[in-house]
Amino acid sequence: MKNHLRVLRAERDWSQADLAERLSVSRQTVNAIENERYDPSLPLAFAIARIFALRIEDVFTPDVEPPPDVEPPPDVEPPLDLTSGR
Amino acid sequence: MTSGPARHRVLESGALWFVLSVVCSLGGVWLAVRTLRRYTDPPPWGFELVLVGLGLIVVAGYAAWRLARAGIYSWLLPLAAFCLLLVEPGRAGDVRTWRLEWGVMGLAWTLAAVLVFARLLRRSDELERRLHLEGAFFGLCVGLVGSVVYALFENRLPELRGQWVAVVLLLSWWVGYLATARRYRWRA
Numbered sequence A: 001m002k003n004h005l006r007v008l009r010a011e012r013d014w015s016q017a018d019l020a021e022r023l024s025v026s027r028q029t030v031n032a033i034e035n036e037r038y039d040p041s042l043p044l045a046f047a048i049a050r051i052f053a054l055r056i057e058d059v060f061t062p063d064v065e066p067p068p069d070v071e072p073p074p075d076v077e078p079p080l081d082l083t084s085g086r
Numbered sequence B: 001m002t003s004g005p006a007r008h009r010v011l012e013s014g015a016l017w018f019v020l021s022v023v024c025s026l027g028g029v030w031l032a033v034r035t036l037r038r039y040t041d042p043p044p045w046g047f048e049l050v051l052v053g054l055g056l057i058v059v060a061g062y063a064a065w066r067l068a069r070a071g072i073y074s075w076l077l078p079l080a081a082f083c084l085l086l087v088e089p090g091r092a093g094d095v096r097t098w099r100l101e102w103g104v105m106g107l108a109w110t111l112a113a114v115l116v117f118a119r120l121l122r123r124s125d126e127l128e129r130r131l132h133l134e135g136a137f138f139g140l141c142v143g144l145v146g147s148v149v150y151a152l153f154e155n156r157l158p159e160l161r162g163q164w165v166a167v168v169l170l171l172s173w174w175v176g177y178l179a180t181a182r183r184y185r186w187r188a
Helices: A005-011 A016-023 A027-034 A042-051 B004-013 B015-036 B046-070 B073-086 B096-123 B126-152 B162-183
Strands: none
Touching (some): A005 A016, A005 A027, A027 B126, B015 B046
């Protein structure tokens, strides 16, 4: 999985240690994620996205793009209508 | 003379604490055993040598505690393997009345080591846990292959001691940990 962690970190002038401290992980883990040696778990990926105030897909992108016939999900899902019944 | 950052790196890596713990364990155990074995015919300065030996063991314990507190597993595992080599479980059989005490003491130390390690693992992050999982898996595989090979040549090989098995398992866990760390470019 590719990521923009290095760029996002540089924009905020954060060191790897700064980001590691905010995420409560070790600096080596941030380094491994940044160098795309390790794909973080879903909770850690969400935590990273939250820290940069971005969506998870703005930070991480898959190595393999989805096939062109698959429609991307809408940005905002319509709320569920629970009152309409059957 | 090492410069400031270089000295800091040595301390951070845990190499210094590891060497200190190994040297003090070796010296302390050697002095304590050598003098305590001759308690009926104490050598000159026997009491003082026992005290020095115990002091060295305390220093070794402090160095090990520093490694554990910093969570430096890359040195903790070989240190545990080295300390296992210093244990002489066969001694319990020599003094029948002390067998229970030796057994309880050994069990207490083992449980304490397992608890410390479990606590360290809880404190570590997801990648470090993964390094340990893969390292321990490698250690288990080495242990399994080694056991099968030993079983094949059992009649021709010397009697296996449980202590050696534990040391080999710990060392292969350590090797697996280092190899996995290298794969993730984790500076172990």
